[in-house]
Amino acid sequence: MAEFSMGQALNRALRDALAADPSVVVYGEDVGPLGGVFRVTDGLTAEFGEDRVFDSPLAESGIVGTAVGMAMYGRRPVVEMQFDAFGYPAFEQVVSHVAKMRNRTRGRVGLPLVIRIPYGGGIGAVEHHGDSSEMYYAHTPGLHVVTPATPADAYSLLREAIEDPDPVVFLEPKRRYWTKAEVDLPVRTEPMDRAVVRRTGTDVTLIAYGPMVDTVLEAAEAAREEGCAAEVVDLRSLSPFDDQTVTASVRRTGRAVVVHEAATFGGYGAEVAARVTEQCFHYLEAPVLRVGGFDIPYPPPELEEYHLPSVDRILGAIDRLQWESEWTAESPAVPGRRSEVGV
Amino acid sequence: MKRTDVRPGSAPPLPPVEPIRLVDPDGRRVSDPAYTAPDHGTLLALLRAMIIGRRFDRQASALTRQGRLAVYPSSYGQEACQVGGVLALADNDWLFPTYRDSVSLVTRGVDPIEVLTLLRGDWHSGYDPERHRCAPQCTPLATNASHAVGLTYAARRKGEDTAALVLMGDGATSEGDAHEAYNFAAVWNTPVVFLIQNNHWAISVPVHKQSVAPTLAHKAIGYGMRGHHVDGNDAAAVHAVVSHALAEARAGSGPAIIEARTYRMGPHTNSDAPQRYRDDSEVEYWKERDPLARLERLLRDEGRIDDSELERIRAQADRLAATMRERLSAAGRLAPEELFSHVYASTPALLARQRQELLDELEA
Ligand SMILES: Cc1ncc(C[n+]2csc(CCOP(=O)(O)OP(=O)(O)O)c2C)c(N)n1
Secondary structure, three states: OEEEEHHHHHHHHHHHHHHHOOOEEEEEOOOOOOOOOOOOOOOHHHHHOOOOEEEOOOOHHHHHHHHHHHHHOOOEEEEEOOOHHHHHHHHHHHHHHHOOHHHHOOOOOOOOOEEEEEEOOOOOOOOOOOOOOHHHHHOOOOOEEEOOOOHHHHHHHHHHHHHOOOOEEEEEEHHHOOOEEEEOOOOOOOOOOOOEEEEOOOOEEEEEOOOHHHHHHHHHHHHHHOOOOEEEEEOOEEEOOOHHHHHHHHHHHOOEEEEEEEEOOOOHHHHHHHHHHHHHHHHOOOOOEEEEEOOOOOOOHHHHHHHOOOHHHHHHHHHHHOHHHHOOOOOOOOOOOHHHOOO | OOOOOOOOOOOOOOOOOOOEOOEOOOOOEOOOOOOOOOOHHHHHHHHHHHHHHHHHHHHHHHHHHOOOOOOOOOOOOOHHHHHHHHOOOOOOOEEEOEOOOHHHHHHHOOOHHHHOHHHHOOOOOOOOHHHHOEOOOEOOOOOOHHHHHHHHHHHHHOOOOOOEEEEEEOHHHHOHHHHHHHHHHHHHOOOEEEEEEEOOEEOOEEHHHOOOOOOHHHHHHHHOOEEEEEEOOOHHHHHHHHHHHHHHHHOOOOOEEEEEEOOOOOOOOOOOOHHHOOOHHHHHHHHOOOHHHHHHHHHHHOOOOOHHHHHHHHHHHHHHHHHHHHHHHHOOOOOHHHHHOOOOOOOOHHHHHHHHHHHHHHHO
């Protein structure tokens, strides 16, 4: 066993994929000699040559559009959008072509390509470098959307994404690039479309993905000290959604909180809450709560700590799920966020 | 019959592959068939602004190393573009800068502390765009270019002769947004000058991987626009060419693309590692083409500036740097509840609730 950061595990996954399959190509902005601004492609041009790993002109729509053409003709492109917000120029290509090619051609043309996107905040960066853009992709049928929370998953999910016959938007939680863990690489973890229970508990299910999994695990540890046994589910795949694992957990615990950095309104948590409610209604002791970013543009670095879900906010939500203790005939039975009570 | 296959206008001339230059790297005048150097007063103003700009830039880089700015993309080496472009603008013209162009904003008269707001991480933009006629610094590449087209279009509808200068990098010219803006400007005939600072690098990617056109100014031709190619380390030439293009654009002869050949002397930002992708000898080569040294030499040789005057300007630049340090330390921190203040013209109930929630949390 050796220690790998998430960035190093991703790098290793790309290297192993390039070695395993000559049709894999890696390109984008600064992914060549520089090795990417987060060094995820470090050393790959030197090892595999400019034909396999290269810098392209600086144009995201062109990067994704050419990846479509390459995938149509036998390549497996793995392209990088340098940051979440810089993936937006490619949106048309992603939504109208990447997601729809198989459907438009009645299954004749699939697009085995991967779009890697560092996403999320928490690294003290200026505007356009902290967006949580997952919902734009998750809302688009035809795309797989996955996001690792551990180095082992980073490796395994990226390998699987590259091998998948369909396009995968691969979201890398940039604030966890440097998080290290003992891993034996190469490793294959659970299949890409499965959620995983990271910690078992009986009192509440905390559901998270990508950058928030570690935060939620921390919250679960803190909750334990207060006598609450929280179960933690790491979704890994946002699309498809693993109903089975999530539903089974919430049916056991009867309570659920879903946590993400993105704006809460219309965020991924809304989908989770709806599905859990549909499938677990008779098991639920309290409404499903969301802890997410505020419904504001991503703030400047000086204020991001106030915006991002914290351990305290998650604990607050867990408290509010124990509504029986606070319930009176006058108070509403719906424990929303604190200030919503009584509004 | 109204024929639709007739296109207006004649083809603009091809830009010269050799850049227009009015002062050579040794500070000697170069004659040009089309352009004359600005007068001595303007040359002095250019030098002064470059000295102050470089000092600002150096101070900002130092503050970043001390952890007092979140990030700083330096324009060290590109001062002739930063200054030559801006000093060619009229008061009521607009500037559309990028993250790289803090010195252009200081030259335009924006308070340096307000310029640094973005990079310090206090807010996304610190100055009043309307007061200074400077759009917020733009990070998503090339997306500021169409804003300038729309703004000058609107100004013309109001009967104003407002022109705009768009700053962009060589890398940004690869983006689709750049091309859409060029075409809009040409079709609408709006008075916009696109000044491409070709500093040879887009982070780690050299310009020859962006474009195989003879010059970036050649991109203008396909849009029926004039393209100019200028020595971007020659402040006199940049000023002359931008002034000329602005005047033509204002007079209705159409927008223009100017490629200014310059060099990014430092890293892309403080967190970049240029030793991974470029050779120091290239930096050395460009050091000998320094924009400040050549203009200083010319003005000295022509007896327009001496040591004492240079000392006076440098002292002024040092004072600016010192006040930057002090005022940054003194600047108040943001109130967290400001997160909710500027999302809409009036705060919706949802955000008002979230603000209260945050305030309650901070009190607890
Ligand atoms: C749409 C978009 N894609 C990617 C980036 C990330 N990025 C920031 S600066 C930069 C290089 C830009 O190079 P250039 O346009 O030559 O300007 P310079 O930084 O050299 O001034 C890149 C890729 C971005 N800001 N916007």
